[in-house]
Amino acid sequence: MIHKITDMADERVLPYSRLTEAQLRNRLDPLRGLFIAESPKVIAVALKAGYEPVSLLCEERHLLGDAREIVEELQERGAEIYTGERDVLASLTGYTLTRGVLCAMRRPAERPLEEVLGAARRVVVIDGVVDATNVGAIFRCAAALGMDAVLVSRTTCDPWNRRAIRVSMGSVFLVPWTWLDDYEQLRGLGFRTCAMALEERSIGIDSPVLREQERLAVIMGNEGDGLPCATIENADFVVKIPMAYGVDSLNVAAAAGVACWELGKR
Numbered sequence: 001m002i003h004k005i006t007d008m009a010d011e012r013v014l015p016y017s018r019l020t021e022a023q024l025r026n027r028l029d030p031l032r033g034l035f036i037a038e039s040p041k042v043i044a045v046a047l048k049a050g051y052e053p054v055s056l057l058c059e060e061r062h063l064l065g066d067a068r069e070i071v072e073e074l075q076e077r078g079a080e081i082y083t084g085e086r087d088v089l090a091s092l093t094g095y096t097l098t099r100g101v102l103c104a105m106r107r108p109a110e111r112p113l114e115e116v117l118g119a120a121r122r123v124v125v126i127d128g129v130v131d132a133t134n135v136g137a138i139f140r141c142a143a144a145l146g147m148d149a150v151l152v153s154r155t156t157c158d159p160w161n162r163r164a165i166r167v168s169m170g171s172v173f174l175v176p177w178t179w180l181d182d183y184e185q186l187r188g189l190g191f192r193t194c195a196m197a198l199e200e201r202s203i204g205i206d207s208p209v210l211r212e213q214e215r216l217a218v219i220m221g222n223e224g225d226g227l228p229c230a231t232i233e234n235a236d237f238v239v240k241i242p243m244a245y246g247v248d249s250l251n252v253a254a255a256a257g258v259a260c261w262e263l264g265k266r
Helices: 011-017 021-026 040-048 068-077 086-093 132-144 162-167 183-188 229-234 252-263
Strands: 002-004 034-038 053-059 080-084 101-106 122-126 149-153 177-180 192-196 216-220 237-240
Touching: 011 034, 011 053, 011 080, 011 101, 021 034, 034 040, 034 162, 040 053, 040 068, 040 101, 053 068, 053 086, 068 080, 068 101, 122 132, 122 252, 132 149, 132 162, 132 252, 177 183, 183 192, 192 229, 192 252, 216 252
Parallel strands: 002 080, 053 080, 122 149, 122 216, 149 177, 192 216, 192 237
Antiparallel strands: 034 101, 053 101
16 A cells, blocks of 8 residues: 655654664564665666565655566565655655665574585675664675675674665665674684785785685674784684785775675686
């Protein structure tokens, strides 16, 4: 059923208007929170990947336009659809909707590490990356360049963040991923770790020894401070990307793209 929204205090659109990312995670349902997917293309990827929609918030002009197929599918599934004029919805959400469409979906249960890494040989670890845009871009690189999985530290921005999902173009729905609490878990599963950092003992990213590894986890660190010293010290390899013109480093998302391309080869 389609409902027109005219009141910004309407409780039915609470997930889109007043709940923070943390509240979306656990306020409505402590066991299964929500996330917000933004834009028709990203929502379509999520639906195709099997994620469960709860409701849709869509500008009126998109009901029979860009979002028509999504609206039809959600109506068949019995999900609630809310609509309104562009300025009303922008006032409601606090930002202009990307392509005029948002979809609230159920968060899946956290996947066991052993399940995600089952047959994986090359994985990316995102350690302490706090910017949602960078997290989304790293996921997109990992998926596009054929990495088997992504692992995320608890200090990293939640990949279910609305902006991270949008920047990833739905890659968070495609590449297997889960949270990582201890690097010893990786070693216990036969992975050798590769810390991306500029250190005296760093080896070039094209070093043949890296391609020889049966299972390799590539660790990307925080935007400003990089990886913790302990993580670097305990890594099996410390790796750098050679630079030209006196440039000392790359943005973490750009570096992840280079690392996924080079270290994903085997």
